[in-house]
Amino acid sequence: MINKVPNYVMLESDGTMLYQINQVGNKTPIGYTNEAYEQLMGIAEQYKKKLEDAGLIQKELTPEEIQAKQNQLMEKLFNKLDSFESRLSGLETSLGGTEDD
16 A cells, blocks of 8 residues: 655744644744844854954965965975985985986
8 A cells, every 4th residue: 555645845934943834733843944044144153253353263264365375385395395305415425326216
């Protein structure tokens, strides 16, 4: 026997919450209204700004700032590699080795 499932959903809102109502009238909370969500996001943004201003969290970087930071790190890395290469060359010279790999 195949169970028939109704192809409709009854919903209700109390202004902030959305509820699904089953056949016997029981309410199940399923989410928030857009207005409630936007209000909560506004409050979260205010707290985030306060935490950033207090120095407790770091401000999110823009894609341009991320790229600039990556470029700086790559430049440092290449400088370190050059330094190691010159040290290695100096060691090879002092040990009398002249082989190139």
